[in-house]
Amino acid sequence: MGRIGLVDFDVVDYTNLQRQVIHGTSDVGRKKLDSAADSMREINPFIEIDKYEVALTSENAMEILKDYDLVIDGTDNFPTRYLVNDACVLLGKPNVYGSIFRFEGQATVFAFENGPCYRCLYPEPPPPGLVPSCAEGGVLGILPGIIGLVQATEAVKLILGKGEPLVGRLMLYDALGMRFRELKLRKNPECPICGDNRTIHELIDYHQFCGIPQQQEEVFQAGDTDPLELKQRMDRGDRFVLIDVREPHEYQICSIPMATLIPLGELPKRVHELDSADEIICHCKSGMRSAKAVDFLKQAGFKKVRNMRGGILAWSDKVDPAVPKY
Numbered sequence: 001m002g003r004i005g006l007v008d009f010d011v012v013d014y015t016n017l018q019r020q021v022i023h024g025t026s027d028v029g030r031k032k033l034d035s036a037a038d039s040m041r042e043i044n045p046f047i048e049i050d051k052y053e054v055a056l057t058s059e060n061a062m063e064i065l066k067d068y069d070l071v072i073d074g075t076d077n078f079p080t081r082y083l084v085n086d087a088c089v090l091l092g093k094p095n096v097y098g099s100i101f102r103f104e105g106q107a108t109v110f111a112f113e114n115g116p117c118y119r120c121l122y123p124e125p126p127p128p129g130l131v132p133s134c135a136e137g138g139v140l141g142i143l144p145g146i147i148g149l150v151q152a153t154e155a156v157k158l159i160l161g162k163g164e165p166l167v168g169r170l171m172l173y174d175a176l177g178m179r180f181r182e183l184k185l186r187k188n189p190e191c192p193i194c195g196d197n198r199t200i201h202e203l204i205d206y207h208q209f210c211g212i213p214q215q216q217e218e219v220f221q222a223g224d225t226d227p228l229e230l231k232q233r234m235d236r237g238d239r240f241v242l243i244d245v246r247e248p249h250e251y252q253i254c255s256i257p258m259a260t261l262i263p264l265g266e267l268p269k270r271v272h273e274l275d276s277a278d279e280i281i282c283h284c285k286s287g288m289r290s291a292k293a294v295d296f297l298k299q300a301g302f303k304k305v306r307n308m309r310g311g312i313l314a315w316s317d318k319v320d321p322a323v324p325k326y
Helices: 032-043 061-065 078-091 143-160 214-222 227-236 248-253 264-273 288-299 311-318
Strands: 003-007 048-052 071-073 095-101 104-110 169-174 179-184 241-244 280-283 305-307
Touching: 003 032, 003 061, 032 048, 061 078, 071 078, 071 143, 078 095, 095 143, 104 143, 143 169, 227 311, 264 288, 280 288, 280 311, 288 305
Parallel strands: 003 048, 071 095, 241 280, 280 305
Antiparallel strands: 095 104, 104 169, 169 179
16 A cells, blocks of 8 residues: 655646646546545555645645655745755655646656755756746646656656666656757755755755745735635725636626636736736635736735635635526
8 A cells, every 4th residue: 555645735727627637627626635636546546645735835844755755846836846855855755856847848856865956956046037937938738747757657666666767867858849858967066955065954944045035925825815804895895906817708607796807818918907006806716826816916016915715616605605606
């Protein structure tokens, strides 16, 4: 019987389905942890699955990861990648790494038997905003499955002790050219976490390290609202702007009073319609797209931006059952 730990705090959205093949249409609105666990048990009912419905942080990473033989990193942001890397090095766990962007992907195994780590490849993170997120730059929907299968293959090889793992080798995949290339990676003797003279002995503040002030992250998390609070504020006549970032066909099915429709994909070119002096609350169907909208607006300089957790599905559950679910 195998034991697997899943770490995620998001819910399934329609926009996930073209690339996150572990979920299906019937899972939209469900916690990704529950959807993924059910799919895995359908394939193998004998596995044991631990679910951690949290964001991986410097405070919980060591405790969560310590009981597993290896870690598969499928994260999509630099602070968490450095966090996973450092935790794996400190714990002595192999880090099966994969990343994707637009039409390209890469995979390797970090922190394994004197091999290099993520910091050996990327000693410093890029300046904030230099590398577009997947929401801004897009990604070929097939690509995550290809890189994910490579990661799965490496994980099985490590568990079985068979074959030649991607240690010291960075595999690059170009989907448009249908080419695989390989770069040699060497362990950096000056690396602050895995080098000869380690200077990092415990997990640090990775948002600060990546140029994202921790207080900004705290404001973002604390700034979330829920449907009941939003309804109370509407009843009091509080001044704010409510933005619905769903698609027009979704807006036609149901909507929240006062909401202005600006689909997430149109937000960059319509951001001039918004006043940064206003308090802005974003919502979507389940809360994921609106969280991306909030993140984009904060990067664009908006300070008073909040996300409505759970989206219009939660509004239907908590405020107005007459609002149809879809």
